[in-house]
């Protein structure tokens with residue numbers, strides 16, 4: 289089963305900074321939605337009053353000279369103390385980057401897809417996510433006489449089986465594609481284009 293990307297990101301951050309408290313991680317999580325990537329090694333983090341911020345925006349950037357992330361909050365009156373530590377703006381950026389990488393890994397994870405037309409009067413199911421629509425342009429009496437459906441299945445297993453009312457009516461080897469491609473195929477399936 290695929291790991292939840294946010295959970296992987298939090299665990300990666302925790303593993304990289306084992307001496308950091310739970311509240312440090314929690315504050316990074318609370319800030320995750322406030323992070324915007326300006327470019328590869330420059331970020332802005334919106335300030336949050338409830339987290340003790342008094343500026344609307346903080347900049348976080350990678351300093352190759354110091355070999356660490358720096359934040360504009362290190363350059364304030366109380367910044368020196370913060371600077372010796374890692375502020376949670378920087379923590380949020382590090383979490384953001386790990387989350388983004390985890391998401392990209394998920395997008396690249398291969399899944400299997402198969403498309404078929406099946407005739408079915410019962411419930412259509414499959415060993416994966418199943419998308420169903422009538423196989424005809426117009427649903428009329430002919431359709432009700434023999435209801436045929438176009439079925440798209442996205443599965444973690446190569447062998448895909450489509451069932452109608454609990455009985456296998458279609459079986460095939462799925463095509464291996466990245467998850468991102470499967471999502472694209474699902475969108476197209478809903479649009480009704482081939």
Ligand SMILES: [Zn+2]
Nearest residue numbers: 359361375377
């Ligand atoms: Zn900061």
